[in-house]
Amino acid sequence: RQAFVSLWSKKxxxxxxxxxxxxxxxxxxxxxxxxxxxxxxxxxxxxYYLRYPLQGQSPSGTVPEYIVVAxxxxxTMLGDTAVAVNPKDKRYKKLVGxxxxxxxxxxxxxxxxxxxxxxxxxxxxxxxxxxxxxxxYNLGKKHRLEFINVMHSDARMNENAGDYRDMDRFEARExxxxxxxxxxxxxxxxxxxxxxxxxxxxxxxxxxxxxxQWFVRMKSLAKPAIEAVKKGKIKFHPSRWTKVYLxxxxxxxxxxxxxxxxxxxxxxxxxxxxxxxxxxxxxxxLKCSACGSTNIKQDEDVLDTWFSSWLWPFATFxxxxxxxxxxxxxxxxxxxxxxxxxxxxxxxxxxxxxxxxEFQKNIPFKDVYIHGTVRDIEGKKMSKSLGNxxxxxxxxxxxxxxxxxxxxxxxxxxxxxxxxxxxxxxxGRNFANKIWNASRFILMxxxxxxxxxxxxxxxxxxxxxxxxxxxxxxxxxxxxxRFYSTLKNVEKSLGHYQFNEAVNLLYSFFWHEFCDWYLEIxxxxxxxxxxxxxxxxxxxxFLRATHPFMPFITEDLWQKLHSQGLPPQxxxxxNSIMLQPWPxxxxxxxxxxxxxxxxxxxxxxxxxxxxxxxxxxxxxxxNITAKIFMPDKHKKELLESFSGQxxxxxxxxxxxxxxEYKRSPGEFTGVVKEAHIVIPLSGxxxxxxxxxxxxxxxxxxxxxxxxxxRMLGDKNFLKRAPGEIVEKERxxxxxxxxxxxxxxxxxxxxx
RNA sequence: GGGCUCAUAGCUCAGUUGGUUAGAGCGUUGCGUUGACAUCGCAAAGGUCAGAGGUUCAAGUCCUCUUGGGCCCACCA
Numbered sequence: 143r144q145a146f147v148s149l150w151s152k153k154x155x156x157x158x159x160x161x162x163x164x165x166x167x168x169x170x171x172x173x174x175x176x177x178x179x180x181x182x183x184x185x186x187x188x189x190y191y192l193r194y195p196l197q198g199q200s201p202s203g204t205v206p207e208y209i210v211v212a213x214x215x216x217x218t219m220l221g222d223t224a225v226a227v228n229p230k231d232k233r234y235k236k237l238v239g240x241x242x243x244x245x246x247x248x249x250x251x252x253x254x255x256x257x258x259x260x261x262x263x264x265x266x267x268x269x270x271x272x273x274x275x276x277x278x279y280n281l282g283k284k285h286r287l288e289f290i291n292v293m294h295s296d297a298r299m300n301e302n303a304g305d306y307r308d309m310d311r312f313e314a315r316e317x318x319x320x321x322x323x324x325x326x327x328x329x330x331x332x333x334x335x336x337x338x339x340x341x342x343x344x345x346x347x348x349x350x351x352x353x354x355q356w357f358v359r360m361k362s363l364a365k366p367a368i369e370a371v372k373k374g375k376i377k378f379h380p381s382r383w384t385k386v387y388l389x390x391x392x393x394x395x396x397x398x399x400x401x402x403x404x405x406x407x408x409x410x411x412x413x414x415x416x417x418x419x420x421x422x423x424x425x426x427x428l429k430c431s432a433c434g435s436t437n438i439k440q441d442e443d444v445l446d447t448w449f450s451s452w453l454w455p456f457a458t459f460x461x462x463x464x465x466x467x468x469x470x471x472x473x474x475x476x477x478x479x480x481x482x483x484x485x486x487x488x489x490x491x492x493x494x495x496x497x498x499x500e501f502q503k504n505i506p507f508k509d510v511y512i513h514g515t516v517r518d519i520e521g522k523k524m525s526k527s528l529g530n531x532x533x534x535x536x537x538x539x540x541x542x543x544x545x546x547x548x549x550x551x552x553x554x555x556x557x558x559x560x561x562x563x564x565x566x567x568x569x570g571r572n573f574a575n576k577i578w579n580a581s582r583f584i585l586m587x588x589x590x591x592x593x594x595x596x597x598x599x600x601x602x603x604x605x606x607x608x609x610x611x612x613x614x615x616x617x618x619x620x621x622x623x624r625f626y627s628t629l630k631n632v633e634k635s636l637g638h639y640q641f642n643e644a645v646n647l648l649y650s651f652f653w654h655e656f657c658d659w660y661l662e663i664x665x666x667x668x669x670x671x672x673x674x675x676x677x678x679x680x681x682x683x684f685l686r687a688t689h690p691f692m693p694f695i696t697e698d699l700w701q702k703l704h705s706q707g708l709p710p711q712x713x714x715x716x717n718s719i720m721l722q723p724w725p726x727x728x729x730x731x732x733x734x735x736x737x738x739x740x741x742x743x744x745x746x747x748x749x750x751x752x753x754x755x756x757x758x759x760x761x762x763x764x765n766i767t768a769k770i771f772m773p774d775k776h777k778k779e780l781l782e783s784f785s786g787q788x789x790x791x792x793x794x795x796x797x798x799x800x801x802e803y804k805r806s807p808g809e810f811t812g813v814v815k816e817a818h819i820v821i822p823l824s825g826x827x828x829x830x831x832x833x834x835x836x837x838x839x840x841x842x843x844x845x846x847x848x849x850x851x852r853m854l855g856d857k858n859f860l861k862r863a864p865g866e867i868v869e870k871e872r873x874x875x876x877x878x879x880x881x882x883x884x885x886x887x888x889x890x891x892x893x
Numbered sequence: 894g895g896g897c898u899c900a901u902a903g904c905u906c907a908g909u910u911g912g913u914u915a916g917a918g919c920g921u922u923g924c925g926u927u928g929a930c931a932u933c934g935c936a937a938a939g940g941u942c943a944g945a946g947g948u949u950c951a952a953g954u955c956c957u958c959u960u961g962g963g964c965c966c967a968c969c970a
Contacts, residue, residue, distance in 0.1 A: 164968095182967085189970085213970060226970090260970080268970045277968050336969060350968095380909095382897065389896075389966070484965080515964085523964095552918090555907065559898085559963080566905085568932075569918055575932045583929030638909065646907075646917075658934080748936080755936055761925060877922060880938065 143410040143424045144462040145453055150422040157359045164279045165398050167351030168341035169297035173402040174355050176446060177395060178488050180339035180348045187214045189334035191265060193327040194225060197241040210329055212264025214336055217315040220247055220303045221292040224270040226281060229255035231266050245327050247304055254285050273352040289352060297349050356400040356409060363496040364394045370495060370505050379511045379639045380557040390488050399446045406444030413439050452493035455506035479509040511639045514559040537567050544692035545570030551645045551691055573649055574695050580657050581699045584681050585706060587668050611731060616784055618676045620740040621660040622731045625680050629687060629727050645691050652684060659744060663787050683725035743784055749814040750792040753821055756888045757810060766826060767796035771803035771818040810891055829892055836889045843882050850875045
């Protein structure tokens with residue numbers, strides 16, 4: 143009410159007014175709608191060419207004279223009060239001002255000239271129905287035409303429709319066309335695609351309907367809202383939505399705010415039945431403010447729901463109760479970011495900006511993050527009315543709440559639409575499982591944790607205070623550097639509203655670096671105090687950073703840390719992880735050069751593993767030795783310091799690091815960048831036998847290749863087998879060929 | 894009519910001021926299970942980044958056009 147009255151009484155003319163206008167009317171819901179609530183959808187319609195006879199000419203005359211008008215909605219012809227042509231149109235020039243007889247109704251209507259008429263469209267003559275079309279309404283005003291409403295509010299024809307009275311609008315259309323055809327007045331029908339407004343709630347085609355409604359004058363409200371965005375006080379993310387917002391704002395139309403539904407805030411206007419004056423009031427008045435009569439009645443209409451929603455940023459803090467709202471508004475207004483869907487930009491975002499600037503004299507928020515639309519696998523927007531939604535509760539039951547959150551976040555690239563199917567949630571579920579298992583492993587291996595006797599708890603000590611960076615092992619320095627680099631990038635991504643990037647960084651660090659490499663590296667020396675502290679610290683900080691994305695599992699694991707006597711400093715047992723700060727980043731440990739060197743070492747390990755596979759060396763074989771030749775002096779030193787881990791990760795019995803590459807017979811060689819890796823084969827495998835093994839595999843594969851080639855050359859097969867099967871066979875053939883190539887390569891290396 | 898957006902591995906998609914070898918998940922192939930995890934591990938195959946032209950030392954990334962999807966806006970009788 144406060145907002146309504148304030149706009150109503152705004153100087154000089156008031157921003158709220160009542161008027162008879164053509165508005166979007168839903169015949170089913172029996173209410174007016176705003177333009178935003180009546181989205182246009184394409185429908186396949188027809189363009190009907192109707193003949194309107196000129197006065198004084200008998201349609202049955204030998205040379206009947208008539209004007210052809212084109213329309214998509216013939217039923218509205220009953221309300222025609224003119225036919226318009228372009229004044230420049232030579233075809234009709236001499237007819238302007240003449241009188242036509244409106245068929246079926248036999249009303250006399252004038253031919254008028256207006257530049258609005260497009261000479262190229264249809265016949266160049268347009269029937270004018272001022273009560274049933276916004277354009278015609280304007281023409282009607284301009285040319286002082288009669289406004290004849292031919293429909294009831296439920297879109298049945300009314301008493302002005304003559305014989306068609308009480309027919310539904312679409313039924314009337316058919317009958318009218320029949321009748322016109324009979325009289326020879328339907329010249330032709332052409333298919334004509336068009337778009338029509340549909341009720342956002344029930345999808346009924348809306349009727350442009352002349353009625354008395356309440357409106358808000360928007361131009362002056364929009365002006366500061368345009369400025370705020372243009373000056374960058376409010377920013378859209380992704381920025382392209384700025385254009386959408388500005389385009390709407392700059393072409394803003396007055397807002398129809400009255401609704402003829404029974405729920406909602408009633409319009410705070412009281413009519414005096416005696417002096418006929420209106421009063422807008424915040425308090426319910428007892429008598430007319432003009433004449434004092436108690437014979438007053440409140441307007442029956444209610445307000446558009448968005449008329450209260452646009453006040454949300456401050457109304458939630460008790461506005462307009464100044465005493466109660468002041469403190470909260472001071473703190474929370476304007477807020478930092480609003481997150482919403484694209485279709486809400488007009489409904490809500492734009493209007494909140496206008497309301498904020500109007501009622502608070504300040505913007506309501508600084509950033510507007512527009513997320514993508516969730517669509518089903520076919521690209522249709524998920525909606526309740528379409529029934530193609532995935533029920534979150536079902537996903538939670540099947541995959542878990544954290545899996546739901548994680549998966550949704552990880553696939554939502556900034557502002558991009560999301561095609562969602564259930565399989566998406568497996569990744570989230572698997573990640574939750576991975577976090578759970580890794581945490582269990584760490585907790586199990588922490589000294590003095592769990593069942594261990596009480597004592598000093600070294601892992602609680604502060605990393606940066608206790609250890610010198612130089613004292614840490616290569617792997618520890620590496621994993622810490624990678625972790626803090628990751629955190630830094632996560633922060634950066636969040637700052638840019640790139641939630642998917644943030645979550646994927648955490649995922650890939652935790653799984654593929656921390657678990658796959660780091661934990662495997664330290665497994666053999668897990669009780670080492672450095673390793674203990676590092677793995678605990680990373681887990682603890684990782685849980686904090688991941689908590690916003692996966693709240694349940696991180697909270698549970700956090701409580702487990704507590705129960706094992708491992709709370710980080712300054713927190714009471716039982717305190718939620720929610721109370722924890724975002725993990726602090728130790729910049730000095732980030733060492734990108736070191737990260738690169740380590741990556742190279744890990745590649746060498748992968749290389750050795752690969753060679754073992756090529757040689758068919760079983761995983762259990764414990765008599766494998768290898769030599770690595772590394773010319774770079776610094777890298778050689780690193781390799782030496784890391785040789786224990788290389789040995790265990792590549793399952794080597796013995797490893798020698800040398801600087802000069804020397805090839806000896808009976809050795810198998812692989813290359814990883816500058817490094818040459820050599821596995822002596824004597825005592826490991828019988829070279830001749832392995833060659834034979836390879837040869838026999840090659841033979842077998844070649845036989846298969848021949849068979850496949852024969853099959854794929856067979857016309858019958860190609861004709862009868864489904865396309866996908868053929869494709870699969872082709873792929874298999876390719877794989878076989880690649881395999882043979884590789885085997886031959888290994889065989890050559892054995893020479 | 895105006896505007897936006899997409900086209901990258903078999904599939905679904907990341908790839909943000911232009912910069913080493915273009916990534917992930919799923920799927921595929923081979924190997925692997927008594928000690929965190931088969932909801933897993935190791936290894937591999939797979940991409941002329943829709944097409945054409947341009948700018949640049951350098952283009953998946955910027956510009957123009959073409960083709961084919963999706964979306965939004967508009968007073969398309």
